[in-house]
Structure formats: C-alpha cells, structure tokens
Amino acid sequence: xxxxxxxxxxxxxxxxxxxxxxxxxxxxxxxxxxxxxxxxxxxxxxxxxxxxxxxxxxxxxxxxxxxxxxxxxxxxxxxxxxxxxxxxxxxxxxxxxxxxxxxx
Amino acid sequence: xxxxxxxxxxxxxxxxxxxxxxxxxxxxxxxxxxxxxxxxxxxxxxxxxxxxxxxxxxxxxxxxxxxxxxxxxxxxxxxxxxxxxxxxxxxxxxxxxxxxxxxxxxxxxxxxxxxxxxxxxxxxxxxxxxxxxxxxxxxxxxxxxxxxxxxxxxxxxxxxxxxxxxxxxxxxx
Numbered sequence: 163x164x165x166x167x168x169x170x171x172x173x174x175x176x177x178x179x180x181x182x183x184x185x186x187x188x189x190x191x192x193x194x195x196x197x198x199x200x201x202x203x204x205x206x207x208x209x210x211x212x213x214x215x216x217x218x219x220x221x222x223x224x225x226x227x228x229x230x231x232x233x234x235x236x237x238x239x240x241x242x243x244x245x246x247x248x249x250x251x252x253x254x255x256x257x258x259x260x261x262x263x264x265x266x
Numbered sequence: 267x268x269x270x271x272x273x274x275x276x277x278x279x280x281x282x283x284x285x286x287x288x289x290x291x292x293x294x295x296x297x298x299x300x301x302x303x304x305x306x307x308x309x310x311x312x313x314x315x316x317x318x319x320x321x322x323x324x325x326x327x328x329x330x331x332x333x334x335x336x337x338x339x340x341x342x343x344x345x346x347x348x349x350x351x352x353x354x355x356x357x358x359x360x361x362x363x364x365x366x367x368x369x370x371x372x373x374x375x376x377x378x379x380x381x382x383x384x385x386x387x388x389x390x391x392x393x394x395x396x397x398x399x400x401x402x403x404x405x406x407x408x409x410x411x412x413x414x415x416x417x418x419x420x421x422x423x424x425x426x427x428x429x430x431x432x433x434x435x436x437x438x439x
Binding site for chain 2: 164165166167168169170171172173174176177178179180181182183184185187188189191193194196197198200201204207208211212214215216217220221222223225226228229230232233234235236237238239240241243244245246247248250251256
C-alpha cells in the first residue's frame with residue numbers, strides 16, 4: 163500500500179492553515195476567531211505527524227510534538243473561552259472589533 | 267489496482283477542507299462549531315492514514331470530544347442570554363480572503379519547490395509500533411516537557427475557573 167508523497171499532506175495542511183487564517187482575519191465574533199485558531203493548530207499538527215511518518219519512524223519526535231500541541235491547544239481553548247465568557251459578562255457582546263478598551 | 271490509500275487521503279482531505287471552509291463561512295455559530303467537529307474528525311482520519319493511531323485517538327477524544335463541546339457551551343452561554351445572534355462576518359472579508367489566498371499560494375509554492383525526503387514513504391509500519399514508540403519517547407526523552415505540560419494544564423484549569431466565575435459577592439452579603 164503506497165502512501166501519497168509528503169507534498170500532498172503538506173499541501174493539505176497549508177490549505178487548512180490558510181482557511182484558518184481567513185477565519186481569524188474575517189470574523190468579528192471572538193468564538194469564531196478561536197475556531198480559526200483551532201484550524202491553524204490542526205494544520206501544524208498534520209505537518210508534524212506527516213514529517214514524523216516520512217522521515218524518522220524510530221524516534222517519532224513529530225508525534226511527541228503533536229501530543230504537546232494538542233495539550234496546549236486544549237489549555238488555550240479553555241482559557242480563551244473563559245476570557246470570552248468574562249468579556250461577555252462585562253460587555254454583553256463578544257465582538258472583537260469593539261473590545262479595544264486596553265488599546266494604548 | 268486501485269491505490270486505496272490515495273483514495274482515502276483524497277476523501278479525508280475533501281471532508282477536512284470542506285468542513286473547514288464551512289467553519290469559517292457559516293453565519294450560525296452552532297453550525298460553525300459542528301462543522302469544526304467534522305473537520306477535526308477528518309484530520310483524525312488523516313492521522314490514521316499516516317499511521318499515527320494514538321494521535322488520532324487523542325484528536326477524537328480531546329478535540330472532537332472536549333474542545334468542540336466547550337465551544338458549543340460558550341456559544342450557548344453567550345448567545346442565549348440576550349437572544350441576539352452574533353453577527354459573524356466582518357467588513358474586511360475581501361482583504362482577509364486576499365491575505366489568506368496569498369498565504370496559501372506562497373506556502374504551496376514553497377512546498378512544491380522543496381525536495382522533501384521520500385526515503386521511508388514505501389515502508390508499511392506495524393500498527394502497534396508507533397504508539398509503543400511514542401509512549402517510550404514521552405516517558406524518556408520528553409519526560410520533563412511531559413511533566414511541564416501537566417503543570418500547564420493545571421494552571422490553565424485554575425485560570426479558566428478564576429476567569430469565568432462570577433465576581434465574589436461583597437462582604438456581608
């Protein structure tokens with residue numbers, strides 16, 4: 163069973179990354195921005211796992227990094243959503259364009 | 267003979283990218299969260315194709331199981347109270363699309379121009395071996411990052427509770 167070459171996986175990850183960047187840039191709702199960030203993190207993980215598959219199957223450094231990325235992403239989602247809920251409690255909206263009271 | 271892995275990768279990539287596009291374009295945030303879950307399941311399928319079974323299982327458990335549910339809870343908590351649907355898209359959609367398309371073109375051209383190592387692409391690996399190797403690596407080479415990650419998770423847990431909880435009532439009440 164032949165795997166597709168590494169390029170294919172990297173292109174998929176690049177497209178997923180760009181879609182995530184589009185989501186982060188175009189959305190105004192903070193939760194939707196956070197979903198874009200999740201897409202970006204997943205694109206990075208696809209890259210890590212495919213490099214691990216195609217280079218060094220005895221060490222699997224890419225898999226370990228993917229585990230850590232998933233861990234940190236879970237922490238990021240929890241803290242990010244907590245911040246969004248605190249924001250909602252104070253402002254009654256979560257529109258990132260209007261939350262600039264800390265801008266210097 | 268049909269190259270089944272190629273077909274699988276094409277189908278999974280279609281599911282993943284299609285669901286990702288829906289995630290960033292749909293206006294209803296519930297639907298966005300559900301298509302995010304579908305996209306994450308597609309990514310888990312790609313991990314299986316890449317013989318990373320443990321990562322695929324962790325992806326389904328953590329991302330699809332926990333993060334998506336968390337996002338749906340946040341959507342419910344921030345939309346229900348006022349009943350106002352958050353307007354999802356912004357005015358800068360055209361600029362964002364241009365920036366993302368330029369980024370994609372740049373990344374893809376770099377990927378295609380680089381000579382990647384293809385040495386081990388042909389070897390088919392033992393299904394149980396990657397999980398075994400990963401476990402051994404995590405508890406030997408990456409032991410300190412592994413422990414630090416647990417501290418980070420604890421700090422994030424406490425921080426999320428502190429940030430999201432109601433302000434304490436004033437003294438005497």
